[in-house]
Structure formats: structure tokens, C-alpha cells
Amino acid sequence: MTSLPKDRIRNIGIVAHIDAGKTTTSERFLYYTGRSHKMGEVHDGLAVMDFREDERDRGITISAAATTLTWRDHRFNLIDTPGHVDFTAEVERALRVLDGAVVVFDGVEGVEPQSETVWHQADRYGVPRIAFINKMDRIGADFEAAVSGIEKRLGATAIPIQMPDGSAETFAGIVDLVESTYVTFDEGTLGRDVAYAPIPARLAALSEAWRSRLIERLAELHEPLADLFLAEKPITASDLRAALRAVTVAGKAVPILCGAALRNIGIQPLLDAVCWYLPSPTDVGDATGTDPRDGKTVVRAPVDTAPFSALIFKVQANAAADLFYLRVYSGRLEAGERAWNPRTGERERLRRMLRVFADRGEAVAVAEAGDIVAVTGLHRSVSGDTLCAEGQPILLEPIRFPSTVVSIAIEPKTSGDRDRLAELIPRLQREDPTLRASVDPETGQSLLSGMGELHLDVTLKRIEREFGIRLGFGKPRVSYRETIRASAEGSATYQRQVGGEPLFARVRLRLAPLTDQGGRTEVLDAMAQGTIPSAYLPALRESVANAAEGGGLYGYPVTGVSATIEDAAFSESGQPEIAINSAASHAFREALRAAGPIVLEPYGRLEIHVPEDYVGVVMKTLQQRRAIVLDTGFARESAVIRGVAPIGEMFGFLTALRSQTQGRGSYMLEPLDYRPLPDNLTALHHDKLIG
Ligand code: GDP
Numbered sequence: 217m218t219s220l221p222k223d224r225i226r227n228i229g230i231v232a233h234i235d236a237g238k239t240t241t242s243e244r245f246l247y248y249t250g251r252s253h254k255m256g257e258v259h260d261g262l263a264v265m266d267f268r269e270d271e272r273d274r275g276i277t278i279s280a281a282a283t284t285l286t287w288r289d290h291r292f293n294l295i296d297t298p299g300h301v302d303f304t305a306e307v308e309r310a311l312r313v314l315d316g317a318v319v320v321f322d323g324v325e326g327v328e329p330q331s332e333t334v335w336h337q338a339d340r341y342g343v344p345r346i347a348f349i350n351k352m353d354r355i356g357a358d359f360e361a362a363v364s365g366i367e368k369r370l371g372a373t374a375i376p377i378q379m380p381d382g383s384a385e386t387f388a389g390i391v392d393l394v395e396s397t398y399v400t401f402d403e404g405t406l407g408r409d410v411a412y413a414p415i416p417a418r419l420a421a422l423s424e425a426w427r428s429r430l431i432e433r434l435a436e437l438h439e440p441l442a443d444l445f446l447a448e449k450p451i452t453a454s455d456l457r458a459a460l461r462a463v464t465v466a467g468k469a470v471p472i473l474c475g476a477a478l479r480n481i482g483i484q485p486l487l488d489a490v491c492w493y494l495p496s497p498t499d500v501g502d503a504t505g506t507d508p509r510d511g512k513t514v515v516r517a518p519v520d521t522a523p524f525s526a527l528i529f530k531v532q533a534n535a536a537a538d539l540f541y542l543r544v545y546s547g548r549l550e551a552g553e554r555a556w557n558p559r560t561g562e563r564e565r566l567r568r569m570l571r572v573f574a575d576r577g578e579a580v581a582v583a584e585a586g587d588i589v590a591v592t593g594l595h596r597s598v599s600g601d602t603l604c605a606e607g608q609p610i611l612l613e614p615i616r617f618p619s620t621v622v623s624i625a626i627e628p629k630t631s632g633d634r635d636r637l638a639e640l641i642p643r644l645q646r647e648d649p650t651l652r653a654s655v656d657p658e659t660g661q662s663l664l665s666g667m668g669e670l671h672l673d674v675t676l677k678r679i680e681r682e683f684g685i686r687l688g689f690g691k692p693r694v695s696y697r698e699t700i701r702a703s704a705e706g707s708a709t710y711q712r713q714v715g716g717e718p719l720f721a722r723v724r725l726r727l728a729p730l731t732d733q734g735g736r737t738e739v740l741d742a743m744a745q746g747t748i749p750s751a752y753l754p755a756l757r758e759s760v761a762n763a764a765e766g767g768g769l770y771g772y773p774v775t776g777v778s779a780t781i782e783d784a785a786f787s788e789s790g791q792p793e794i795a796i797n798s799a800a801s802h803a804f805r806e807a808l809r810a811a812g813p814i815v816l817e818p819y820g821r822l823e824i825h826v827p828e829d830y831v832g833v834v835m836k837t838l839q840q841r842r843a844i845v846l847d848t849g850f851a852r853e854s855a856v857i858r859g860v861a862p863i864g865e866m867f868g869f870l871t872a873l874r875s876q877t878q879g880r881g882s883y884m885l886e887p888l889d890y891r892p893l894p895d896n897l898t899a900l901h902h903d904k905l906i907g
Pocket of ligand 1 (some may be wrong): 232233234235236237238239240241350351352353354475476477478479
């Protein structure tokens with residue numbers, strides 16, 4: 217069985233502001249691409265995967281991270297881009313694995329604040345885009361205004377390749393400026409039947425003007441077309457398509473289409489445009505990563521003959537089996553073979569591989585460069601991990617699990633659910649490595665920690681709704697830290713007789729503040745060679761690191777400090793590790809005491825969208841919550857407030873915002889850094905001070 221040529225693969229996402237029509241457009245994509253025809257995607261001789269009934273019932277595809285569609289001999293892997301801004305790692309990872317995006321705009325609202333956020337994220341990842349101005353049937357829909365919004369507000373070079381015939385109730389069809397045809401969609405077949413006709417005379421002059429503008433703009437960006445244009449040679453549809461493809465893939469311009477997804481208008485031309493203008497994995501080129509052995513940069517070409525490499529961009533906990541979604545960047549791997557996970561240092565067998573379609577999953581025998589598949593059977597891998605050829609390792613994404621900033625105590629309402637919850641938590645963590653579970657040492661309660669109040673809220677709701685475990689929970693709490701502002705030294709001696717043997721250790725170290733207050737504490741040593749036997753050095757350094765992590769004088773983890781071991785001595789009799797550990801942690805505390813520790817609290821980056829009228833009241837609330845507003849802007853009727861805020865002060869803010877704005881405000885808060893707690897609030901922590 218020959219595999220599908222890579223230039224026929226499109227890994228795409230649909231991104232949009234809430235309510236612009238992303239869901240409707242995605243559903244129409246699934247509807248028109250049907251899947252009665254079986255081309256390319258099913259490898260010969262393989263039975264359709266036998267999903268268990270309950271798996272089918274649960275509708276794994278409803279929430280599938282990637283769905284495969286077939287359109288005009290192309291395979292589209294439609295990657296779900298989470299709209300939820302609280303899970304930034306997830307949004308960014310989705311943007312990372314897609315090669316191109318369809319951005320849906322509301323034809324009435326045009327560019328909305330949230331579309332700016334995703335647009336700039338896509339800019340950062342260099343994702344080529346085409347835009348779909350949806351809802352042209354709505355009163356007030358204005359194609360030109362939307363196009364100019366994309367230019368002005370998003371700073372893009374917009375190239376309309378269609379022109380709507382009418383708007384609102386007169387919206388009847390679309391002029392295809394590339395082909396110079398008039399396209400209509402048959403209501404009787406829910407838009408399945410598309411008619412292509414000559415442009416009606418009443419639209420001739422207008423569409424000629426739009427087409428000239430299209431050619432002029434393209435000629436500015438694409439030399440071969442400029443040559444034709446200047447030589448006044450005839451320009452064909454295929455010349456235009458080649459030029460459009462080149463400038464879109466290069467990220468120089470954005471083709472603009474229009475339609476009304478709900479009225480089944482404009483979807484097929486949009487699907488065509490994905491084929492014509494968005495890049496294939498081959499266009500995207502080499503993937504870059506690092507060699508985990510030496511940290512050097514390595515690249516992998518998107519070809520089957522290169523060493524295997526893939527990124528796990530999403531893990532979905534399902535009732536029956538967890539699904540791991542892989543974007544394969546290079547090489548190929550057959551179902552049942554093993555791949556290497558450089559983070560865990562383990563081999564993982566890709567037991568079953570499947571492709572998820574609108575209605576079911578189908579087994580595939582092999583995963584090839586450029587493609588996206590879901591696999592089952594992985595044990596230790598989590599979202600964000602790389603899988604690769606063992607002898608030729610590569611890390612595609614830096615291993616960066618940001619530390620959690622908010623925790624909540626949880627308890628199942630029925631004791632029978634205790635075991636189920638204990639089983640479920642690790643699965644949720646595979647899906648979302650920013651979640652942590654622990655036990656509160658003071659109360660013995662189970663704690664769930666994450667990136668924010670909303671993050672935990674969504675997770676708790678899921679546990680209840682999807683897995684049927686009813687939970688009782690406490691109030692969310694932020695995780696504090698401790699650091700120092702000045703350098704100081706501390707030393708400690710441990711001396712004791714244990715079982716007749718003398719135990720002795722002495723440690724002297726120096727603490728100094730680092731610029732990144734919330735960053736991990738560094739342990740260095742400045743001892744002359746031979747001060748202590750080198751075999752004990754790792755144990756000594758680890759003791760210091762553990763002292764920092766275990767908590768400082770307030771009991772919070774010590775961060776943003778460099779600890780330099782200046783001198784050490786110990787007796788090798790008995791169990792020297794015990795003595796070293798005790799002396800190191802006492803010396804650490806002494807130095808901390810001498811430096812005078814301060815408490816840090818987590819801050820988040822804040823972005824609020826509210827109708828202009830509510831700005832005053834929201835600003836006042838923000839002030840009460842110690843938020844710092846950095847800038848405000850206006851976008852149509854909506855104001856955008858950006859700033860930073862202490863995460864602990866923002867608990868309950870969403871509810872407050874909704875009630876203050878009649879439900880019209882939205883906000884996001886993303887962990888940013890740690891900053892000193894004001895003195896009056898630090899005083900509240902004094903009872904925790906040790907010694
Ligand atoms: P999403 O939030 O971006 O996923 O948007 P949805 O697809 O859920 O659409 C939001 C609302 O707009 C729904 O009520 C849709 O029925 C409606 N809608 C979507 N597309 C169109 C369209 O082309 N015309 C009109 N008039 N309404 C639409």
C-alpha cells in the first residue's frame with residue numbers, strides 16, 4: 217500500500233473568537249467531507265478498529281483532539297484548538313503542531329479582542345492563515361470593514377479572493393475572484409450542491425475592480441506574477457493560485473474568503489482554499505529540537521527515511537483507554553513498535569494506532585512523517601513529551617512543567633469513590649502535566665494544584681461530570697514562596713554518638729539572591745578540591761537543595777537563591793549522610809535567618825474585556841484586589857484592560873466581573889512570576905515563622 221503523498225496532508229486548526237462560528241464551520245467541514253469514500257486513509261487488509269460500545273457511546277470524536285477529513289484527495293487533520301485561555305500551554309501546543317489555520321471572523325463584529333490574542337499567538341508560531349468572514353447573512357455584515365479590520369488591527373496583508381454578492385438578507389452567493397466564477401449553494405441539498413456559473417452582468421464591474429486589486433496586491437509580493445503583470449500578459453487562475461500559495465505559506469499575506477456557515481454558504485470553497493493555500497508538512501520543513509545528551513540543536517526533515525520523532529500534543533483520558541495524540545515530524549513507526557521517551561528514559565510500545573474520524577476510530581498500521589495519529593498503550597508519557605528513535609534522540613519541546621500556583625483540598629463525597637479518584641488523578645495528570653496532586657502535611661487532606669482558580673474549577677467539574685465522582689472541596693489557596701534580598705552566611709555543626717560511633721559534620725554556606733525570585737534555588741560549591749571526598753559531594757548538594765525545597769523559615773519553598781557551599785568537613789564513620797544532611801539544612805536555615813527571608817506570592821498576567829461602560833467599575837474592583845493596570849485599549853464597543861495581579865486576590869473575580877457587567881465581561885489570568893507580599897500581609901504569616 218502506497219502512502220499518501222505528503223503534499224496532500226494538511227494539519228490545520230480553526231481558530232476564532234467565541235461565537236464567530238467555529239463550531240458551525242467545523243461541523244460543516246465534517247458534513248461536506250462525509251466519509252463514505254475510502255481513499256488513502258485506510259491501509260489495505262486492516263479491519264476497522266473494534267471500539268467497544270461504551271467508547272462509541274461516549275463519542276470519543278466529539279471531543280477529539282484531532283479529526284481526520286478527506287477532501288479532494290487531500291487528508292485534513294483538523295486539530296482542536298482550545299479556546300480556553302487559562303490553559304496557555306495547551307493552546308500553544310496546539311498551535312505548534314498545526315501547519316496552517318483557518319481564522320473565522322464574524323462578518324458583523326469583525327476583529328474582536330480575543331481574535332487578536334490568537335492571531336498574535338499564531339504570528340509567534342509562524343502559522344500561515346486564511347480567513348473566513350462568516351455570518352455574511354447577518355444584518356450589518358460588512359465584508360470590506362472586516363477586511364480592513366484584519367489589516368489595521370492585526371497588521372496583516374489581507375488579500376480578498378472572493379467577493380460576497382450582497383449582505384444580510386440579500387446575501388445570495390460568492391464571486392470567486394481567482395476563477396472568475398459565480399458560486400451558489402443549493403438550499404434544497406443543505407448546500408451540498410454547488411453551482412459554478414459565469415459572473416452575472418450586474419456584478420461584472422465590481423468584481424473586475426476587486427480582481428484587479430487582488431492581482432496588484434499579489435504582484436507586489438510575488439515576483440513571477442509581477443513579471444506577468446508588468447508585461448501585460450494574460451494572468452490565469454493557476455498563476456494566481458501559485459502566487460497566493462507562495463505568499464500564504466511564507467506568511468506574507470492572508471487570503472480572505474466569505475460565507476455563512478449556518479446557511480451552508482461558502483464552505484466548499486473554504487475547503488478548497490485549505491488545499492490550495494495552506495502548507496503541507498513538506499512546506500513547513502524541518503523540525504528543530506535538542507539532543508538530550510548534549511543539549512545541541514538537531515533537526516529532522518519531514519521524510520519517512522529520517523529517524524522517527526513525534527510530539528505528544530494531547531492526551532485524552534477516556535473511560536476505556538487513554539488516547540495519546542502524536543504529531544509525527546520525521547520517520548515512520550509501525551503499530552506495535554516501540555519508541556523512546558527521552559524525558560523518562562524509557563521505551564514505550566505504541567500498541568494500537570488509530571485515526572479518528574467524525575464517527576469512529578480506525579486502526580492504522582503505520583504512522584508517517586507529517587501525519588497525526590492517536591495511539592493507546594503508553595504508560596509513562598505525558599502531554600508535551602517527545603517520542604523518538606532510541607539511538608537518535610531528540611527533544612522537540614523543552615521539558616518545562618511550570619510550578620503550580622493554586623491548590624484546593626478535595627475529598628470524594630462517598631468513601632467508595634476514594635480509590636477511583638486515586639486512580640483517576642494520575643490519568644488526568646498525563647493529560648495535563650500542569651496538574652499536581654499531593655497530601656497536605658498539616659491536615660492530611662488531598663490537595664489538587666494547578667495554574668489557576670479556573671484551571672482547577674474546570675478540572676473538578678470534569679471529575680464530577682465525566683467520571684461521575686462527586687466531590688467536596690475547600691477554598692482555593694495560592695502557593696507562597698520564600699526568598700531573600702541580601703546575601704548572608706550560615707554554618708552548622710552536627711555531632712552525636714549513634715550506636716557507639718561518633719557522627720560528625722560541619723557545613724558553611726553562603727546564600728545570595730538571584731534576579732528571578734521565583735526561580736529554582738541553585739546549589740553551587742566553592743570548596744577547594746579535596747576538602748571532602750568527591751563521592752560525598754552529590755549528597756551534600758542534594759541536602760542543600762532539599763533544605764530549600766522543604767521550606768524556609770515560613771515553611772514555604774525557598775526560591776530565587778543561590779546557595780554556595782564554602783566549607784564542609786565530616787567524619788566518615790557510621791552513617792555520614794545523616795550528619796551531612798542535618799548540618800546542611802541547619803546551615804541553610806542559619807543563613808536564611810541572617811539574610812532575613814521575605815514571603816513571595818504568585819502574580820498573573822491579566823487581560824479583561826468589558827463593554828466600555830463598565831471600565832470604571834471594573835477598574836475600581838481591580839484596585840481593591842491589588843491589581844496593577846498596565847494598559848487599556850478600545851476595540852469597537854469593548855475595552856481591553858491589561859495588567860498584572862496577585863493570583864490569590866483574583867479568586868472569585870470572574871463571578872464578580874460577570875455580575876458587574878451583566879455577564880458581558882471576560883477575563884484571563886495566566887501565571888507570570890512571584891513578587892514580594894506587602895508587609896502588612898506578610899504579618900499574617902508570622903505565626904508560621906519557625907524559631
Ligand atoms: P463558536 O463559539 O465560534 O464555536 O460559534 P458557533 O459555531 O457556536 O456559532 C455561534 C452562534 O452563531 C450560533 O448561534 C450559530 O448558530 C451562529 N452562527 C454561526 N454561523 C452563522 C452564520 O453564518 N450566520 C448566522 N446568522 N449565524 C451563524
